[in-house]
Amino acid sequence: MTTADTSLAPRIALVGATGAVGGTLLDILEDHGSPYRALHLIASVRSAGREIRAGGLDRPVRDLAGFDFRRADVAFFFAGAEVSRRWAPLAAAAGTLVVDGSSAFRLTEDVPLVVPGINGALLDRRPAVGLVALPGAGATALARVLAPIVRRWTVRKVVVSTYQPASEAGHAGVEELQEGTRIRLQDPEAPLPAEVFSPPLAFDVQSGTWAGAEPGRAAGGTWAGPPEDGFTEQERGLLEETRRVLGLPGLDLTATCVRVPVAHGQCAAVWVDCALAVDRGALIAALRSAPGVTVHDGAGHATLTPAMPTPATLDDPDRVHVSRIRLSPAGPNGPTGFWLWLVADNLRSGAALGAFQVLGELAARGTL
Numbered sequence: 001m002t003t004a005d006t007s008l009a010p011r012i013a014l015v016g017a018t019g020a021v022g023g024t025l026l027d028i029l030e031d032h033g034s035p036y037r038a039l040h041l042i043a044s045v046r047s048a049g050r051e052i053r054a055g056g057l058d059r060p061v062r063d064l065a066g067f068d069f070r071r072a073d074v075a076f077f078f079a080g081a082e083v084s085r086r087w088a089p090l091a092a093a094a095g096t097l098v099v100d101g102s103s104a105f106r107l108t109e110d111v112p113l114v115v116p117g118i119n120g121a122l123l124d125r126r127p128a129v130g131l132v133a134l135p136g137a138g139a140t141a142l143a144r145v146l147a148p149i150v151r152r153w154t155v156r157k158v159v160v161s162t163y164q165p166a167s168e169a170g171h172a173g174v175e176e177l178q179e180g181t182r183i184r185l186q187d188p189e190a191p192l193p194a195e196v197f198s199p200p201l202a203f204d205v206q207s208g209t210w211a212g213a214e215p216g217r218a219a220g221g222t223w224a225g226p227p228e229d230g231f232t233e234q235e236r237g238l239l240e241e242t243r244r245v246l247g248l249p250g251l252d253l254t255a256t257c258v259r260v261p262v263a264h265g266q267c268a269a270v271w272v273d274c275a276l277a278v279d280r281g282a283l284i285a286a287l288r289s290a291p292g293v294t295v296h297d298g299a300g301h302a303t304l305t306p307a308m309p310t311p312a313t314l315d316d317p318d319r320v321h322v323s324r325i326r327l328s329p330a331g332p333n334g335p336t337g338f339w340l341w342l343v344a345d346n347l348r349s350g351a352a353l354g355a356f357q358v359l360g361e362l363a364a365r366g367t368l
């Protein structure tokens with residue numbers, strides 16, 4: 001139960017309450033019994049008047065354009081970069097602390113980019129601009145896994161290949177994948193819907209920017225690299241956001257992002273090369289001690305067993321799951337490079353949980 005009458009509990013506004021991440025954040029607030037004095041559910045005019053059950057009440061969804069942010073202490077924005085660019089500064093100017101899940105401010109200098117458990121200390125003071133940004137789901141998972149490694153073994157290079165689900169494009173992405181899959185199974189020649197993913201994603205694997213992508217949706221901010229270097233906005237975002245969260249702007253990191261026909265759950269194959277020799281036991285211990293990371297390394301860890309997480313079998317969606325830790329053959333001073341495989345819930349540990357944890361950090365520090 002959630003509506004506590006303590007005067008210290010915050011008044012919350014959730015922009016994007018009808019969306020994939022917004023709905024997940026409502027689940028998390030419910031799961032944790034988080035107290036709030038008010039909960040305002042906000043979306044576009046398309047959803048205004050709908051009701052969503054939250055905290056034991058059927059609550060109306062309000063149109064963003066008509067909402068007075070002076071009624072909220074904190075506002076979560078999960079409604080796309082364009083909405084955040086336009087409305088988040090207005091909410092902040094009204095005195096509301098904005099926690100923005102879009103790509104709009106992830107690389108903005110005076111907006112802290114926070115993953116609680118790694119750099120939550122950035123919230124020791126209320127940000128002057130009234131905005132806190134959250135990284136994308138890929139950078140959140142990667143930063144969680146690299147944080148216990150980068151300084152201890154002096155990382156020289158990280159190479160990442162991601163396998164990303166349709167739900168990173170929200171409800172519409174999942175619906176289009178399901179519809180395309182259904183149509184293709186019935187008729188191999190029938191045209192498939194391609195409004196979100198173009199070409200269609202059903203039964204396919206795609207690397208590169210798909211034509212249907214919402215501008216500014218995949219990642220944003222300022223990319224330090226050349227404009228025509230062939231990296232997608234998503235790949236650029238993954239690299240720059242991970243460096244920023246780790247506080248290592250010079251980290252040699254490169255990535256290929258791939259969209260796969262999976263509804264929920266992101267995966268990544270990560271190659272890490274270090275300056276110092278890596279001991280496998282010490283590496284596993286370091287990863288196990290990292291907040292939000294679970295290591296799967298039982299007997300026969302090269303074999304996929306029902307106990308090993310996949311997007312379809314992920315049983316703890318609040319953690320980043322690491323498996324398949326493989327050290328490369330030893331050099332003269334011992335092995336310095338290793339592979340690992342990570343699986344994480346993009347909606348929960350990759351987005352909504354971070355927002356919830358930021359709220360907890362702010363409350364604990366009295367900086368809300």
Ligand SMILES: NC(=O)c1ccc[n+]([C@@H]2O[C@H](COP(=O)([O-])OP(=O)(O)OC[C@H]3O[C@@H](n4cnc5c(N)ncnc54)[C@H](OP(=O)(O)O)[C@@H]3O)[C@@H](O)[C@H]2O)c1
Pocket residue numbers: 015016017018019020021022042043044045046047048064077078079080081083101102103135136137167168169170171172217346347350351
């Ligand atoms: N999906 C992920 O894995 C993920 C991970 C990390 C971050 N994010 C970020 O989270 C945000 C939301 O993603 P999502 O996957 O939840 O998308 P979604 O399922 O498409 O939901 C979008 C939400 O934004 C609202 N919205 C759209 N246009 C609006 C407008 N003009 N004014 C007010 N509300 C508007 C929608 O309301 P209506 O129902 O009224 O259209 C809906 O509630 C994006 O910025 C995304 O980059 C997503």
